[in-house]
Amino acid sequence: MVRDLAQELGKKVRFQILGETTQVDRDILEKIEAPLSHLLRNAVDHGLETPEERREIGKAQEGIITLEARHVAGMLNISVSDDGRGMDPEGIRIKIVQKGLVKEEMAAALTRSELYEFLFLPGFSTSHKVTEISGRGVGLDVVFSMTQEVGGLVRVDSEKDRLTVFVLKLPLTLSVLRTLIVEVAGEP
Numbered sequence: 001m002v003r004d005l006a007q008e009l010g011k012k013v014r015f016q017i018l019g020e021t022t023q024v025d026r027d028i029l030e031k032i033e034a035p036l037s038h039l040l041r042n043a044v045d046h047g048l049e050t051p052e053e054r055r056e057i058g059k060a061q062e063g064i065i066t067l068e069a070r071h072v073a074g075m076l077n078i079s080v081s082d083d084g085r086g087m088d089p090e091g092i093r094i095k096i097v098q099k100g101l102v103k104e105e106m107a108a109a110l111t112r113s114e115l116y117e118f119l120f121l122p123g124f125s126t127s128h129k130v131t132e133i134s135g136r137g138v139g140l141d142v143v144f145s146m147t148q149e150v151g152g153l154v155r156v157d158s159e160k161d162r163l164t165v166f167v168l169k170l171p172l173t174l175s176v177l178r179t180l181i182v183e184v185a186g187e188p
Contacts (some may be wrong), residue, residue, distance in 0.1 A: 038139035047084035120144035
């Protein structure tokens with residue numbers, strides 16, 4: 001999919017997968033298929049610049065997208081990163097004010113990570129044009145919904161003109177749930 005999309009958009013991409021031997025629960029695997037697809041499509045379409053744009057700013061013509069899976073502290077961490085244009089926090093700030101999501105004074109006080117949380121709202125898009133690939137504001141809300149549904153969380157970090165990283169922190173399995181049984185007056 002990454003190769004085909006890059007070719008369609010006239011971009012050069014090196015796609016690398018790290019942690020291929022990481023064990024993933026079948027139920028989790030089924031649930032992350034669509035969200036991962038959205039993240040990879042966004043990385044190719046929004047994240048990476050064209051070879052000409054990359055050359056003009058001193059980057060290698062070939063962009064790098066990395067998909068990594070690993071176990072960390074009893075959770076499954078899956079990250080999708082690219083070395084593309086990154087996100088512009090000020091552009092997001094302007095967009096959320098234009099959409100009437102917050103007042104200008106409040107938007108000015110939001111931190112970078114708080115601004116990135118708006119990306120997960122249904123219908124929110126920073127794209128200036130809608131294409132068959134992206135720009136409709138559908139995708140990141142699907143990623144957020146899935147991670148919430150399985151009891152995980154999603155985080156994003158980005159540096160303008162350098163990189164964007166989405167990290168999904170998911171439970172190792174859905175078939176085992178942590179519980180706490182409390183006994184009150186002899187009744188569990």
